[in-house]
Amino acid sequence: MGFWSFFFIIVFLGLTTQWYGTNKALKLNSNIKEGPKLPSLPSYYGTNAFLWLVISVLLFLIVWVFSKPHILDYILIQNIPKALIDEFGGTPNMLIDIIKATDISNIFPGTNPIIIENALYYNKIDKLSDSIAYSIILFVGLTVSIFSINKISFLFKARQAVEKTNINLLILCSTIAIIATIGIILSLIFEALRFFEKVNFFDFLFGFNWSPQTAIREGQVASDGAFGAIPIFSGTLLITFVAMFVAIPIGLFSAIYLAEYAKPSVRSTFKPILEILAGVPTVVYGFFAAITVGPFLKNFVGEFGFTIASESALAAGGVMGIMIIPFISSLSDDVIRAVPQNLRDGSYAMGATKSETVKKIILPAALPGIMGAVLLAISRAIGETMIVVMAAGIAANLTLNPFESVTTVTVQIVTLLVGDQEFDSAKTLAAFALGITLFFATLFLNIIALRIVQKYREKYD
Amino acid sequence: MTNNLDRVELSLVGRKRSERLFKFYGFLGILIAFLFLITILYSVISQGQKAFFTTFIKVNIFFDSEIIDPQNQRNDEDIRYANFNKIITESLKKKFPENLNKNDSKELSSFISSSEADYLSGFVVKNKDYIGKYKNMWLLASSKIDVIVKNPEMEDLDEEDRLISDKQLGWLNQIRLNKELKKELNKNFFTKADSTEPEQAGIWGSLVGSFLTLLITLVLSFPVAVAAGVFLEELAPKNKFTEFLEVNINNLAAVPSIIYGLLGLAIFLNIMHLPRSAPIVGGMVLALMTLPTIIIATRSSLKSVPPSIREAAIGLGATRFQSVVDHVLPLAIPGIMTGTIIGMSRALGESAPLLMIGMVAFIVDVPTTFLDSSTALPVQIYLWKSTAARGFVELTAAGVIVLLVFLILMNGLAVFIRQKFEKKW
Numbered sequence: 111m112g113f114w115s116f117f118f119i120i121v122f123l124g125l126t127t128q129w130y131g132t133n134k135a136l137k138l139n140s141n142i143k144e145g146p147k148l149p150s151l152p153s154y155y156g157t158n159a160f161l162w163l164v165i166s167v168l169l170f171l172i173v174w175v176f177s178k179p180h181i182l183d184y185i186l187i188q189n190i191p192k193a194l195i196d197e198f199g200g201t202p203n204m205l206i207d208i209i210k211a212t213d214i215s216n217i218f219p220g221t222n223p224i225i226i227e228n229a230l231y232y233n234k235i236d237k238l239s240d241s242i243a244y245s246i247i248l249f250v251g252l253t254v255s256i257f258s259i260n261k262i263s264f265l266f267k268a269r270q271a272v273e274k275t276n277i278n279l280l281i282l283c284s285t286i287a288i289i290a291t292i293g294i295i296l297s298l299i300f301e302a303l304r305f306f307e308k309v310n311f312f313d314f315l316f317g318f319n320w321s322p323q324t325a326i327r328e329g330q331v332a333s334d335g336a337f338g339a340i341p342i343f344s345g346t347l348l349i350t351f352v353a354m355f356v357a358i359p360i361g362l363f364s365a366i367y368l369a370e371y372a373k374p375s376v377r378s379t380f381k382p383i384l385e386i387l388a389g390v391p392t393v394v395y396g397f398f399a400a401i402t403v404g405p406f407l408k409n410f411v412g413e414f415g416f417t418i419a420s421e422s423a424l425a426a427g428g429v430m431g432i433m434i435i436p437f438i439s440s441l442s443d444d445v446i447r448a449v450p451q452n453l454r455d456g457s458y459a460m461g462a463t464k465s466e467t468v469k470k471i472i473l474p475a476a477l478p479g480i481m482g483a484v485l486l487a488i489s490r491a492i493g494e495t496m497i498v499v500m501a502a503g504i505a506a507n508l509t510l511n512p513f514e515s516v517t518t519v520t521v522q523i524v525t526l527l528v529g530d531q532e533f534d535s536a537k538t539l540a541a542f543a544l545g546i547t548l549f550f551a552t553l554f555l556n557i558i559a560l561r562i563v564q565k566y567r568e569k570y571d
Numbered sequence: 572m573t574n575n576l577d578r579v580e581l582s583l584v585g586r587k588r589s590e591r592l593f594k595f596y597g598f599l600g601i602l603i604a605f606l607f608l609i610t611i612l613y614s615v616i617s618q619g620q621k622a623f624f625t626t627f628i629k630v631n632i633f634f635d636s637e638i639i640d641p642q643n644q645r646n647d648e649d650i651r652y653a654n655f656n657k658i659i660t661e662s663l664k665k666k667f668p669e670n671l672n673k674n675d676s677k678e679l680s681s682f683i684s685s686s687e688a689d690y691l692s693g694f695v696v697k698n699k700d701y702i703g704k705y706k707n708m709w710l711l712a713s714s715k716i717d718v719i720v721k722n723p724e725m726e727d728l729d730e731e732d733r734l735i736s737d738k739q740l741g742w743l744n745q746i747r748l749n750k751e752l753k754k755e756l757n758k759n760f761f762t763k764a765d766s767t768e769p770e771q772a773g774i775w776g777s778l779v780g781s782f783l784t785l786l787i788t789l790v791l792s793f794p795v796a797v798a799a800g801v802f803l804e805e806l807a808p809k810n811k812f813t814e815f816l817e818v819n820i821n822n823l824a825a826v827p828s829i830i831y832g833l834l835g836l837a838i839f840l841n842i843m844h845l846p847r848s849a850p851i852v853g854g855m856v857l858a859l860m861t862l863p864t865i866i867i868a869t870r871s872s873l874k875s876v877p878p879s880i881r882e883a884a885i886g887l888g889a890t891r892f893q894s895v896v897d898h899v900l901p902l903a904i905p906g907i908m909t910g911t912i913i914g915m916s917r918a919l920g921e922s923a924p925l926l927m928i929g930m931v932a933f934i935v936d937v938p939t940t941f942l943d944s945s946t947a948l949p950v951q952i953y954l955w956k957s958t959a960a961r962g963f964v965e966l967t968a969a970g971v972i973v974l975l976v977f978l979i980l981m982n983g984l985a986v987f988i989r990q991k992f993e994k995k996w
Contacts, residue, residue: 364600366600520829556822
């Protein structure tokens with residue numbers, strides 16, 4: 111039985127169950143001439159039977175999808191002659207992968223006949239196991255729907271049962287957020303722990319030398335590589351600093367202008383324009399930084415007799431700053447507008463001008479919120495990937511000069527993981543160590559920012 | 572008393588000046604942001620529009636029977652594998668009466684795109700009576716020639732920096748004088764996938780890849796996110812568990828996108844053994860990423876439905892669940908749709924997590940299923956940007972234009988839905 115025939119049988123079965131359950135309940139109701147009828151509407155009885163069927167089938171299907179590869183691998187390895195495994199250099203798993211990858215409709219000439227035989231066998235058990243599993247699932251579904259239809263009686267409160275199931279399904283959907291968080295943390299931690307088996311934790315965190323490219327293969331000269339992440343952290347901070355240097359003044363002044371000075375019509379034109387900046391994909395900013403800003407800065411700085419690297423921190427950070435402007439301006443705008451009007455009125459009554467009110471009253475009152483916005487922006491900047499991948503360098507230089515090329519955490523993660531790699535080497539695992547550092551750094555910044563913003567809100571609401 | 576008033580009067584000039592200055596700074600901030608936007612758009616469009624057209628060269632092709640079919644058998648297979656490059660080169664040579672040595676003909680043959688030999692062989696197999704005859708044909712120029720034609724300022728560069736030699740430039744000018752050069756819509760760009768040759772590379776493959784990826788994203792994230800939003804906003808009891816859920820969702824929304832890529836690599840690829848570079852994995856990763864966006868949009872649009880709707884439903888005997896599903900949720904649908912489209916447009920522009928799960932491969936075929944290797948639109952832009960050949964610069968910018976057009980369309984749709992269907996209570 112193929113998947114689609116299985117699918118249509120299940121759909122048909124589901125609709126029948128729903129229809130039959132509803133009809134049975136209707137019939138029961140119509141038999142009653144006086145006295146109380148069924149405790150729930152007839153359609154709920156149908157829906158209840160339907161839900162039972164769908165949930166049990168889905169459950170079994172998921173179990174099958176996840177266990178199928180393991181079961182098939184086990185059966186396949188039993189079938190492969192031991193001689194072939196011994197003859198084959200690598201692990202049995204690699205042999206299995208080769209067998210699975212053999213296309214039986216288009217066999218490459220010169221393939222080992224035993225492998226072809228096994229590929230045919232694999233193909234056969236693949237189809238066979240699927241139809242067996244589908245039949246079992248179908249049988250289970252049928253049993254469940256018969257059982258749930260039999261349950262229809264005056265004692266059974268179908269609506270409560272259906273609502274409870276539905277709410278539980280909703281809860282399940284909500285917990286996916288938790289599952290995702292746990293998945294992120296666990297996957298990062300496990301890989302990072304494997305990395306720290308090979309490289310000392312403190313060497314990683316406080317080392318000054320980063321050259322993972324030497325650690326491509328084991329047994330190479332200097333195959334250990336060097337994994338001191340300080341130059342990467344400093345590079346990330348340098349680019350973030352440049353970005354903030356651009357974004358904070360521009361973003362803050364725009365926010366002040368929009369919130370305090372602009373007429374409603376001006377506000378309603380310029381606010382969307384700022385939001386367009388936020389909607390531009392980061393890959394576009396990366397392109398802009400690499401193709402336009404980089405060469406421009408090179409010429410511009412060259413006029414004054416300085417030299418600047420073509421992948422300078424200034425270009426990447428500056429463009430990242432442009433990306434962050436709308437982030438800071440819209441958050442600060444909200445915060446400034448949330449400052450109560452009576453503070454402004456009080457200040458004007460004392461004879462202060464608008465700018466004096468902004469500088470001496472509003473900004474101090476809004477400061478915690480603005481700090482929160484800046485922290486969120488920083489966390490955004492250190493996690494930003496595409497701009498730096500396209501416009502910043504790969505070599506880890508320990509420098510504070512924005513004219514030089516530096517690298518960032520995200521650039522390193524990308525360069526370490528893109529392309530063919532062996533998955534157990536320290537080089538690829540280092541990406542996960544950097545990833546978990548990045549994750550916790552941004553998490554920390556976000557939590558603090560949210561705390562500050564929340565505390566501030568409580569004061570005025 | 573007068574003394575004080577005088578002091579105020581005196582200070583007023585300076586204070587007013589600083590007031591004007593402060594206001595000017597604020598306006599400057601907006602202006603600079605606006606200028607940045609214009610600059611970005613200008614730099615993208617000015618480069619990208621060039622890639623929508625491509626250069627063709629008119630060549631009087633002689634379908635030499637000596638080369639195509641020496642035995643005169645008209646056999647399909649033989650004709651297909653004949654040396655059509657030679658035919659092109661020989662026909663090109665006839666444009667220039669002066670004697671050309673072997674090196675010259677090599678330089679000359681690089682005028683025409685390498686794909687045209689295949690095109691000619693297909694043409695001759697279908698029209699066998701052209702063998703031994705002449706036909707005027709417009710052939711696709713190679714990327715080098717195309718770049719020079721589109722950027723006339725490059726002709727003034729030194730020979731080493733110019734992509735083509737002085738001799739080639741001379742020939743090109745002669746062709747131009749004979750009016751045997753034209754610019755036409757670049758069909759390859761809209762119909763093909765990636766290629767090593769800029770003039771043969773197209774955006775279509777990655778567009779299809781993005782479409783397949785987003786389809787998975789939508790199917791996975793929309794139902795789950797709406798369910799989660801409905802539960803958290805309408806039905807959840809206030810307790811530690813739901814509070815924890817909310818904190819989690821807010822944090823997920825702020826996790827850098829590349830971390831999702833690492834999650835996909837570690838779990839979907841290494842543990843679940845799903846295929847690398849496949850839209851299904853990309854879609855799953857992006858679904859996790861868009862989940863918080865749609866949840867937050869669902870919650871805010873549910874929040875904007877007035878409580879009177881719920882109270883009326885409950886007053887008429889509906890249960891809480893019925894009131895939400897039958898009355899509140901339908902009213903919140905426009906807002907949810909808007910949020911979903913915005914989340915999808917963000918997913919369309921996202922590339923960092925896709926790099927992690929291997930959707931950066933060089934892929935020549937247009938993907939057809941969710942398991943095929945493919946790239947996505949923004950990743951294709953990144954790939955072209957990292958390619959050294961000069962012709963890819965314009966393609967990259969053109970890819971950016973296509974991406975921006977799609978984003979504008981999606982966001983426009985979102986705005987349309989918001990204005991047309993969203994009720995103001």
